[in-house]
Amino acid sequence: MTYKDQLYPWCIIRHLPKLQRLVVCRHRRCNDAEDHLRLLQRMIPHASYSIIFDPTLDSAEAIVKSKQPLEKPTLSL
Template sequence: MIPTELTYREKLQPWCIVRQLPKMQNIVVARFTRRNDAEKYLSVLRRLLPTAPHKIIFASMLDRSSAR
């Protein structure tokens, strides 16, 4: 059985950078405790991968099945 709840570590890091894929799929690229850290990491990602769409989300109540 695959657990659908967030782990304790994931709950401590609610800010996520998500890469958007076709067919409404998402992959969590990185997790952060502070939004400021996520924004800085996102700016680096946008410089390294300018054509890949990434977003910052707050995922404290998000379960794993919808984040992938």
């Protein structure tokens, strides 16, 4: 996920056949996504859309973060 995608976590997704989905657009605020969803539903009434919050990291970033060693606590006497 790019930095730009992280700035826009609210996604409108279109549901496709065979449990597939397509990210139509991304928004910074939930209100903006809701407004855009209303517009899409007026323009294409037969399509199914949802709004999701997508704060996930890229899988490669998650793997790198999980492999970093933990810092060992130091004892001070």
